Amino acid sequence: MNQGNLALEKTAIPFIRASITSGMISVSEQKVKARIQSLAEAIILQAIEDLFDSSERNKSIDFFKGENFTLCAETAGLSTLEQMRIIRMLAKAGFQTVSF
Numbered sequence: 308m309n310q311g312n313l314a315l316e317k318t319a320i321p322f323i324r325a326s327i328t329s330g331m332i333s334v335s336e337q338k339v340k341a342r343i344q345s346l347a348e349a350i351i352l353q354a355i356e357d358l359f360d361s362s363e364r365n366k367s368i369d370f371f372k373g374e375n376f377t378l379c380a381e382t383a384g385l386s387t388l389e390q391m392r393i394i395r396m397l398a399k400a401g402f403q404t405v406s407f
Contacts, residue, residue: 320379322343347383351376351393354370
């Protein structure tokens with residue numbers, strides 16, 4: 308991920324994790340949940356895009372191999388089956404991410 312995206316991941320993932328575990332969602336719970344879900348989706352999409360950038364590929368693969376992909380995927384509302392489909396799609400495209 309480029310510097311902006313890496314900074315986003317470093318701030319967004321802890322925010323997502325804290326929001327889920329602390330119960331801080333209060334004001335407009337539906338809007339906050341929707342925004343967090345959109346953020347998680349954007350992180351996954353950016354990581355997929357970064358696979359095609361040779362300077363960012365290793366960081367992106369680490370994202371998919373680590374717990375951050377699972378956290379973002381679950382936050383985005385993706386089932387385990389949908390997560391497996393993404394990983395399989397990436398494997399078919401030639402990227403060694405992770406296998407279920």
